[in-house]
């Protein structure tokens with residue numbers, strides 16, 4: 196088991212590690228897991244090459260998978276590794292320092308749940324249902340308006356801004372190809388993906404000796420139009436034909452997944468893919484996720500759903516999480532069968 200810096204963990208993640216039996220068990224299953232990983236050589240995830248984008252392959256991946264791997268994505272590797280280094284440094288600070296660090300900044304620090312309010316506070320969560328994750332939530336359009344006193348945090352901010360610009364460009368390129376395939380009008384395609392809505396989540400999944408009974412992040416679909424993930428360790432799984440599949444770690448590639456807004460925009464032709472993250476028994480996992488949404492106030496017109504804005508959707512998700520404990524998502528907005536036949540009725 197690797198060295199852990201328990202002080203840096205939010206207190207809810209510290210309890211596991213005091214149990215020597217669990218630690219011994221984790222050592223044993225470490226061997227099992229390694230054997231399993233060796234067996235899974237084949238990575239079935241479709242690949243989209245940004246240097247020669249093939250529209251048919253892209254559409255097929257959107258319909259069949261709702262997720263694909265991006266290669267030749269053009270994001271400078273030095274930028275990615277600098278951002279990873281800074282993230283690790285910040286997460287290694289004590290729990291209290293991380294809380295203090297983000298105070299009076301647009302960045303928020305959260306743990307135990309990925310479900311946040313629009314201002315970045317955690318939505319309440321029952322202690323039995325903790326997700327083994329902590330993160331920084333970063334609204335990109337607010338980054339340039341503040342300067343952090345802490346030098347590491349300030350260079351983190353500058354790296355995020357730069358990374359955000361690259362990812363916004365990437366998302367726009369891919370979305371425009373999708374818009375072309377879906378015959379969206381220029382106005383629609385402008386309204387349905389707005390770079391100004393982009394935000395980044397930087398996550399650390401603490402080491403977890405109870406990884407068989409806990410989720411790093413429980414199964415969900417993203418509410419975004421598109422999400423683009425950089426992971427430093429395996430653990431991301433997606434649901435495909437009712438089976439969970441691991442997405443392997445392949446260096447210098449990114450994983451793009453479609454969110455609920457994209458599914459609605461495409462009239463359900465493209466899939467908002469269900470996914471989850473397994474925690475790791477032997478080490479910490481870090482990931483950086485970029486999310487992008489429709490322009491503020493733009494109404495999504497779809498033959499399958501009642502017209503709604505992303506704000507309507509978000510408000511409904513928040514309410515469902517508060518009252519039911521989980522997100523219902525697109526089904527809340529779906530026409531029922533008779534309405535769908537004649538939306539005017």
Ligand SMILES: O=C(O)CCC(=O)C(=O)O
Nearest residue numbers: 398417426431472482484
């Ligand atoms: O950290 C990951 O690998 C995935 C995170 C994720 O699914 C999310 O933030 O919605």
Ligand SMILES: [Fe+2]
Nearest residue numbers: 415416417470
């Ligand atoms: Fe997600």
